[in-house]
Amino acid sequence: MSTQTEVLILGAGGAGMMCAIQAGKRGRKVILLDHARKVGGKILISGGGRCNFTNLGASPNQYVSNNPHFAKSALARFTPQDFIDLVNDHGIAYHEKKLGQQFCDGSAQQIVDLLMDECKSANAEFRLETRVNLIEPLSPERAPLRFKVFTSSGEFECESLVVATGGLSIPKIGATGFGYEVAKQFGLSLVDRAAALDGFVLNREDEIRFQGLAGLSFDSTIEVRGKIFREAILFTHAGLSGPATLQASLHWYPGDAVKVDLLPGLEVFEWFLQKKKSGNKSIVKNLLSELLPARLAERFCELHFPDPRPLPDVSEKELKSFCGVLKAWTFIPKETVGYSKAEVTRGGVDTQELSSKTLETKKVPGLYFIGEVVDVTGWLGGYNFQWAWASGAAAGAVV
Template sequence: MDADAIIIGAGACGLMCAVQAGYLGKKVILLEKNDQPGAKILISGGGRCNYTNIFAGDEQFISANKHFVKSAFTQWTVADTISFFETYGIYGKEKTLGQLFPDGKNAKDVVAVFTSLCADFGQRLICGAQVMDIIVDEGSFTVKYEIGGKTKTLKAPKLVMASGGLPIPKMGATDFALRFARGLGLNIVETAPALVPLTITGKDEDWYARLSGNSVFCRVSNDRIAFEENILFTHWGLSGPAILQISSYWKRGEVFNIDLLPGQQMGSLIEAERKQNGKTLLSTLFNRHFTRKFTDALAKFLPVEKQVAVLTKAELENIEQIIHEFKVKPAGDKGYDKAEVMRGGVDTAELSSKTLECRRIPGLFFGGECLDVTGWLGGYNFQWAWASGFVIAQNL
């Protein structure tokens, strides 16, 4: 045997697994397709790396089994993540909604923590390694990979699949983990892009495009969930944090609502303005809450140049509905090229939630994004990656 375990993928999960295995005196070999480890870590948060969220718990994750992540998050908590990085000089600074970023440091420093520790523990990191085949025997796993035009072979009693999901193909993302699992007869929960911008086509396409660049703080909701954050109009449709969040809960053909003025009632604002100055134009009132460009765009749906005193009951009802229940029916999404993560993946029913080991194939583990575990925007998916890497290492 060449090592105690072979880890496929040196992303967040694979790197944490290698380091935690090192603490336990276990030797692993990481095979990374890219020419450097931590590719998605390096681009996360615009290179700043939102490495966890202080509010992370099982309720912010989507999975066919909503309870699956509980065991991992008990074994490796947010406090553990914070403590781990602080030990190596990375201190968190909260930005918004619990998002922690390295204070005065960046994503490169996060990756450097892992590469330095891997070197200290003598863990082998092989980059530029394209895995060609994995042979599963009783009691061992043989991995054939290509590097520099040569085919090489490694053998170990344990195998960790941490090769990620489908988003951002230009960063080397592939369906390798899914194909491997499917080839072993494991069930795959249907996959789709998640945390992804949504596209608008048809009669309203130009309306959205003309607002490109405008950002509005909103409450975006459907019958399952709601998020209050900014939305961003783009030349293809909608993006911004609130849209990325709702996209994970959206399916093609569905409609969701946008409350353009959360926490306030436009009807009450109009009524108050009528008492103070009935000659005020609706556009003037809107301009106190929206950009002038956005107010002008609302003219397509609302009588913005009418005085508030003369608005009819029907017009008032329409204003309330447009402002607080603006209906959006996206045509689709921007796909894996622009998605932050993947929804779906290897069915969690195939694994032990306590160890992340495959029930049917002892010694085989799955962690990180290739599993049917999808977190919210804002450091949640990193917390899952660290936790799953830790859990697997304890059981190698």
């Protein structure tokens, strides 16, 4: 015997649960399936355990997609304030860390509890530790039922099937490419996937040049393909991490150069000239250590200014050329670290296949894709959860 339900949601992450809440509140019978033992695994590990659950400035401009307009409709209809209202209703204390980013004061578990409570009020049921084996479209005579789903917990028949299985990052907590396989099964096109919001692995030469700097962090502006972010960069054993690197990785494709200004907001050539004019006799490395972490200053001098001399012995031409390197350190990363560390997957189900209003597929009535599985990927800073909530709410209003 199959269990019949109006709405079957595959994946009980942020997007799936928000969809369940909205649909359940409309009186729809909803079941959520997930192969994990607990729901919301990614929420729990997000934001360093405090969940950066939205960003006050979220707008379509902070999302990468083949169709930059696609996210507009859903984002406009479920706003950061809508989620904050829920957070307030549940008495969860939160704060803005920086740049509009909203974090729980306590723990990310509070956001999972909020979603679970809301699902419960909406009478949505969960079937956890459930593996999906097969999805079959039902014949039109079975209308309004449209899909049969064979799982390790039995068979389900539903009117609306919502795929909310997320992207590929962090397989060890249950991420799979399942949603992409469903898209292929129904003949939907996919945009190439890549690990994003991720660190860079340096190429072999740069790895040797910068070895021994792991743990060192500095303020920067970073530029890839004309996108510029000002945040911190962190040297790691493999290469670079830190928020600026993660942001840059979202726009990076293999072979692209990355340009870093190590001293954002400072005309460093003018700064050195002033020192020179005022009779400063320090050697360049020591002066640069006033502006950058000492080991980093030392390394850049070894690489680009190897002859340590006091400032009066350094020509303006030499200084200008060295400052050029500091303001535009350019390198080509070997790769990103990969899905074991990346926060998201760029690419996914092609938005051309979906209605931007409802997230329903145009080719297969009753089949929906929401959340990270779709080719809409946000910047670091709460934007990806905002997309999960907004796309989940958009589908939840119609399924």
